[in-house]
Amino acid sequence: MAMHVIFPGPRTTVQDEGRFGYQNMGFPSSGFMDRDASHMANVLVGNDEWEALLEFCLIGPILSFDEPVNLAVCGGDFSLEVEGRVYSAYRAVHVPSRKRVRVLTGEVGVYGSLAISGGLAIPRVMGSKSTLLRCGIGGYQGRALMAGDVIPLWDPEIGREDVSWRAVKDSSLELLFASWRQEVIKIRVIPGPQEEMFTGRGIETFYGSRYQVTGQSDRMGYRLSGPLVEAKQGYDILSDGIAMGSIQISGNGEPIVMMADRQTTGGYAKIATVCSVDLSLFARLRPGQKVEFVRTSVQEAQRLLRKQEDKWSILCSHLSLLDMKRRAEKKIRGINFTRDKVRKGNKEKGRSGYRKAWRKGEHGRRKRWQR
Amino acid sequence: MELDIRPVGDSALTIVFGNRIAPEINEAVARARRYLKERGVWGVTEYVQTYASLMVHYDPFRIRYEELVFLLQEALAEMEGEEKEGQGKTLLIPVCYGGEYGPDLDFVCQHTGLSREEVISRHSSETYRIYMLGFLPGFVYLGGMDPSLSTPRLKSPRKEVPMGAVGIAGGQTGVYPMASPGGWQLIGRTPLRLYDPQREEAILYEPGDFIRFVAINEEEFLLVQQQVDNGTYTYDLVREGE
Numbered sequence: 001m002a003m004h005v006i007f008p009g010p011r012t013t014v015q016d017e018g019r020f021g022y023q024n025m026g027f028p029s030s031g032f033m034d035r036d037a038s039h040m041a042n043v044l045v046g047n048d049e050w051e052a053l054l055e056f057c058l059i060g061p062i063l064s065f066d067e068p069v070n071l072a073v074c075g076g077d078f079s080l081e082v083e084g085r086v087y088s089a090y091r092a093v094h095v096p097s098r099k100r101v102r103v104l105t106g107e108v109g110v111y112g113s114l115a116i117s118g119g120l121a122i123p124r125v126m127g128s129k130s131t132l133l134r135c136g137i138g139g140y141q142g143r144a145l146m147a148g149d150v151i152p153l154w155d156p157e158i159g160r161e162d163v164s165w166r167a168v169k170d171s172s173l174e175l176l177f178a179s180w181r182q183e184v185i186k187i188r189v190i191p192g193p194q195e196e197m198f199t200g201r202g203i204e205t206f207y208g209s210r211y212q213v214t215g216q217s218d219r220m221g222y223r224l225s226g227p228l229v230e231a232k233q234g235y236d237i238l239s240d241g242i243a244m245g246s247i248q249i250s251g252n253g254e255p256i257v258m259m260a261d262r263q264t265t266g267g268y269a270k271i272a273t274v275c276s277v278d279l280s281l282f283a284r285l286r287p288g289q290k291v292e293f294v295r296t297s298v299q300e301a302q303r304l305l306r307k308q309e310d311k312w313s314i315l316c317s318h319l320s321l322l323d324m325k326r327r328a329e330k331k332i333r334g335i336n337f338t339r340d341k342v343r344k345g346n347k348e349k350g351r352s353g354y355r356k357a358w359r360k361g362e363h364g365r366r367k368r369w370q371r
Numbered sequence: 372m373e374l375d376i377r378p379v380g381d382s383a384l385t386i387v388f389g390n391r392i393a394p395e396i397n398e399a400v401a402r403a404r405r406y407l408k409e410r411g412v413w414g415v416t417e418y419v420q421t422y423a424s425l426m427v428h429y430d431p432f433r434i435r436y437e438e439l440v441f442l443l444q445e446a447l448a449e450m451e452g453e454e455k456e457g458q459g460k461t462l463l464i465p466v467c468y469g470g471e472y473g474p475d476l477d478f479v480c481q482h483t484g485l486s487r488e489e490v491i492s493r494h495s496s497e498t499y500r501i502y503m504l505g506f507l508p509g510f511v512y513l514g515g516m517d518p519s520l521s522t523p524r525l526k527s528p529r530k531e532v533p534m535g536a537v538g539i540a541g542g543q544t545g546v547y548p549m550a551s552p553g554g555w556q557l558i559g560r561t562p563l564r565l566y567d568p569q570r571e572e573a574i575l576y577e578p579g580d581f582i583r584f585v586a587i588n589e590e591e592f593l594l595v596q597q598q599v600d601n602g603t604y605t606y607d608l609v610r611e612g613e
Contacts, residue, residue, distance in 0.1 A: 023419045023428070024404075025574040026504035125568050135508060135549055137568065193377040193385050238390060239505065239512070241419040241426030243383040265421050265505030273380030276431070298436045301381035305431055 001156045003069075003116065006100060007062035008145035014120060015260075017050035019128035019138065023264045029244070030130035030138070033111040033219060033260050036280035037075030041115035043316055044072035044092045044166045046158065051119040052129035054145070056112050060103025061145065067097050069159035070117040072166075076109010076284060077177045090176075091167030108180045109284045117163075118154040132261060133219070165326050166319055180284050184210055187282055188296040188304075189247065189272035194237055197269045198249070202230035206271055210290040211255060217287065219261040221248075224291070228253030231269060239267040245274030245282070247293075257282065275301040277308055374447060376440050381431050384439065386447075389423040392514060396423045397502050401459060401579025406450045412442050420578035421503045422512070459580035461498060463607035464546065466537050466584045467592040468494075468559035475525075475556035479539060482522045493517045494544065494558065495584045501576055509548030509566045509574040513582060516544040528554035535561045537584065546582075548574070559584075562596035563606070575606060 015038070018031025032038035032055065039049040047053075054061065060078060070092045073080055078089045081102040087093045089112075095101050103114065122129055122140055131139025140151055168176075195203065211226035229249045242248075246258045248268040257274060258266075274282055275296055285291065375387040386403070389396035403425055404418045412427075414434030419426040429439055468491045469476040480490055499513040516539070524540045529552060532538070536547045538555030547553060548565040561584075566574055576582065587595070598604035 020428075021417050022508070022573070023417055024504065024577060026506065026508040026510055126573055132508075137508070190378055190380055193379050238392065238422045238424075239503065240421040240424045241379070241383070241385060243379045243426070243428070245380050263506055264419055265503060270379070273378075273383075276381050298378040298381050302431045302435055305381060309432060 001067050001153050002065075003120075003151045003153055004064045004066075005061060005145050005147060005149040005151070006064060008147055008149070009056045009059045009061045009103070012054055012056040012061050012145045013131040013133060013143075014052050014122065014129055014139035014145075014151075015055040015131060016052040016129045018260070019126055019130050019132070022126055023241075026264055027126065027137075028132060028134075028261045028264060030128070030132050030219075030260050032113065034075045034109075034113060034280045034283045037109075037111075037284075038113040038115070039312070040090065040168075041072045041074040041113040043319065044074070044090070045070040045115045045117040046092075046163060046166075047115055047117065047119050051115070052122070053113055053115040053120070056103065056114065058105055058110060058112075060105065060112055060114060062100055062102045064098055064100050065095060065116075065153070065159075067153075067156035067159055069095050069153070070161075070163050071095055071101060071114060073103060073112055073114045075112045076180070077106030077173075078109060078112045079104040079106065088170065088173060090173055092163045092165075094162035094164055106177075108177045108286075110286055111283055116153060118156075118158040121152040121154045134261065163323070165322055180281065182289075184290045184292055185281065185285060186294050187278045187291045188275040188294045188301065189245075189278075190275060190296055190298050190301055191272050192270070193240075194269040195271055197231050197233070197235070197237070198271055199230045199232055203271070205229055206255070207293055207295055210292055212290050213285045213287050215287045219259055221259050221262055222257045222282070222285070224255045224257065226254065229255065229271060235269045236267055237269050239265045242266045242270070243273055245276070245279050246270045247272050247274065259283065275304065277301065277304040374444055376443065378436055379426065381436070383426055383428045384436065385424050385426045386443065387424045392422050392502065394500055394514065397500065397514070398458065398579070400425050402455070403447060403450065405456070405579065406453075407443070407446055410446055410449075412439070412446060414439060421505070459501075459577070461581040461583055461609040462576050463583050463585050463609065464537075464561050464563060465587045465591065465595055466495070466559040466561050467587055467589055470589070472560035472589075472592070473537070473558040475538070476558045479520070479522045479556050479558055483520060485519065490520060490558065491586055493520055494539075495586050497583070499544065499582045501578050501580050501582060503578045504574070507547070507549060507551055511545050511576070511582065513543065513545050516542060518542060520544070522556050524554040525556065528552055532557065533560065535563065535565065537561060560592075562592050562599055563604075564599050575608075 015032050018029040042049050042051045072092050073089045080087045080093050082095050125138040136142035205227050206229045209227045211224035214223045214225050216223040235249055242258050242262050248256045248270050250268050378384050388399045400420050404420050414429045417428045497515050499515045502512045502514050521542045522539050531550050532547050532553040534550045536557045537559040538557045540555040
């Protein structure tokens with residue numbers, strides 16, 4: 001049971017939650033650039049949030065699958081095209097076997113998260129399936145995907161059930177995309193750890209100006225251009241640790257926001273760190289979009305995180321309830337069929353027969369979805 | 372005990388022990404890391420040791436910033452009260468100096484005015500402290516190199532420095548755990564696989580440990596390389612007092 005890469009996209013890698021516990025040895029934590037989108041994509045197809053998925057940069061892959069699967073793409077207004085029909089992002093799409101799936105790019109988002117039901121059956125390296133491209137570690141053979149790659153998947157059973165009721169409402173999506181499309185986005189940051197190295201004027205400039213995302217941005221960090229941030233005595237510090245979202249002011253006085261594949265240590269002063277709650281939003285910004293930094297306390301940042309987690313829990317339980325409701329409906333209408341009859345039914349009958357057969361066949365797969 | 376603790380975002384903080392490169396400051400960081408890791412602190416996911424500070428990554432859903440600061444202060448105060456444990460281990464790294472393994476050795480001799488034997492002797496007679504790892508997985512920031520060996524970096528960096536290359540850059544020395552572009556003056560190479568994801572300890576050392584280079588000839592290099600490939604090589608780890 002495998003996924004075939006027909007066209008990989010310029011930079012598509014396997015990523016999961018990240019490689020943790022090895023930063024002390026110099027291993028970047030890697031993992032999802034857009035954590036919120038990745039969690040959402042995984043949950044929509046029925047995976048655990050942290051499951052490995054395909055992360056692409058702007059242009060997504062063209063794939064086909066040996067067996068039916070459920071896919072979901074999140075992180076921007078990407079779409080999935082299957083058999084001539086186009087499906088929006090933020091919904092589960094059921095893809096039949098051996099049919100081409102194409103990812104289309106819209107106006108919003110950079111790193112798209114494409115989740116596949118059941119996850120990817122590739123080995124972990126140091127506890128993670130995330131790819132560290134720079135060192136050829138992890139993911140699929142330590143590199144970005146290439147045309148012709150055949151990537152093993154788990155459990156064909158889990159993809160047979162069409163779960164396309166798992167979707168974010170179109171109206172909500174519109175609002176979401178509109179908010180990411182704004183010309184200036186406010187990003188909340190926590191000051192430090194080297195704020196005292198900057199002059200009062202420098203700090204004022206940093207919080208009072210607009211900075212533009214440049215094209216020199218990648219998984220290691222996003223370079224911003226804008227008014228120089230003045231320091232008291234240069235920007236060099238004794239190398240210390242770097243967290244995801246750390247904002248370094250480099251030699252030319254402009255900010256760089258450190259992202260998933262950042263080096264673990266660095267010698268430039270850090271004026272602030274992006275709040276976790278805004279990191280995913282920041283990752284979605286395209287070159288040309290501008291940001292304004294908003295000073296926030298660590299207490300407020302953590303309060304916002306907890307609030308977001310509450311919302312997330314509600315969303316997940318809502319999806320779970322929806323699952324139970326839809327499956328209950330199906331059971332009432334269908335009859336118990338064996339798997340062979342379902343397959344036979346697919347071949348012999350027309351479109352309506354196909355649908356009836358699917359409905360009837362899914363009773364055996366219930367257990368997994370009840371997680 | 373008043374600790375300089377600062378938040379680094381909402382999922383990490385840093386404990387600053389000093390502001391210069393000094394063995395005693397780094398040892399304080401190393402000791403704190405070892406102690407906290409062994410004792411276990413609620414909510415902490417990992418520690419990153421650097422020259423003079425310790426970064427603590429934590430899960431903000433399990434513990435809040437102020438709570439963690441309190442726990443860390445308590446734990447480190449406890450540590451002060453306890454007897455100092457031994458320092459980190461010393462790893463012996465065999466190095467074949469010069470020739471094809473050290474293409475820049477002649478340049479270093481020229482620049483420093485020392486003979487080959489002198490350079491090799493001075494380089495391999497020190498026990499270097501590993502202040503921290505960074506830049507690449509397993510890339511060591513070593514302290515204690517003899518200043519007389521100081522040589523500036525290459526004017527234009529090499530596209531690929533081979534895995535195991537031992538070099539000098541300015542007043543620093545180190546070794547490349549994996550192939551990478553680099554501007555260091557390469558004086559030798561080790562047959563050891565410093566980074567091996569298949570091994571239980573992917574990297575053989577950690578910050579706070581020590582490294583000694585041991586000069587070997589080409590024959591021995593090839594022999595050790597074979598043993599490393601077979602998995603039969605035993606790494607020389609020396610603990611304090613042995």
